[in-house]
Amino acid sequence: MSKPGYANQEFWIRMLFMLVYWGVLNIALTVFGFLVIIATLVRFASKSEVSLLDQWVSSTGTFIKQTISFLSFTKDEKPFPFQSWPESNGRED
Numbered sequence: 001m002s003k004p005g006y007a008n009q010e011f012w013i014r015m016l017f018m019l020v021y022w023g024v025l026n027i028a029l030t031v032f033g034f035l036v037i038i039a040t041l042v043r044f045a046s047k048s049e050v051s052l053l054d055q056w057v058s059s060t061g062t063f064i065k066q067t068i069s070f071l072s073f074t075k076d077e078k079p080f081p082f083q084s085w086p087e088s089n090g091r092e093d
Contacts, residue, residue: 017078018071025067032060058088 035057042050063086066079077083 021067021071021079025064025071028060028064028067032057032064035060055088059086062086062088 035053039050039053039057042053063080066075066077066083066086069075070077070079080086
C-alpha cells in the first residue's frame, strides 16, 4: 500500500519550494510591470527601440511562465536559480 501524498517527504519539499516561488513570482510580476511601463515610455518618447530593454522584458516573461508551470504542477523542473536565467527569444510577431 502506498503512502498518501502528504506522508511523502518529497511532497513537503516541493510545497516549501512552491511557497518560496510564490513570493518570487509576486516580485517578478512587479518587476515585469515596471519594465513594461518603462519600455512603453521609451517607445513613446523615441523612435528607436531599446533592444536590451526588450530582452529584459522577454526573459522576465519567460521566467514568469516557467514559475507558473512549476507552481501549477505542469513541470517538475524548478526555474532560476536551479536552471540558467532564460534567454530572450526575440520579438514574437
